[in-house]
Amino acid sequence: MDRINGLSDEIICHILSFLPTKESALTSVLSKRWRNLFALTPNLHLVDDDLEVGGCGQTLIDFVDRVLAVSSNLPIREFSIKC
Structure with a gap:
């Protein structure tokens, strides 16, 4: 074991x-x-590298939806979005 x-x-x-x-x-x-340990972290720091004109891209929105679906019952201590 490592x-x-x-x-x-x-x-x-x-x-x-x-x-x-x-x-x-x-x-x-x-x-x-x-597999799902990332969803157990209390901090959500979301960054959109693929910006669309006028704001956050659809890829970020889809990713946020998936992350929140996996960790829906856990408290969030920090939440940030950079787009």
Whole structure:
């Protein structure tokens, strides 16, 4: 077992909470255990890299919908959107 997989889910979620949500979600491909850990983080930091004219792009809106669907029953401590 590698060192990072030896950490508890709570510690991994704490570490993931410092990443933008999209990057945190990308960790879900690391293993089955990591699949939904990003959704357990109390911070949502959303960044839209693909801006459309006039505001946030549809890709960001779709991503926010998916993230909120996965973590719908959990409290959110921080929420930010950069677009």
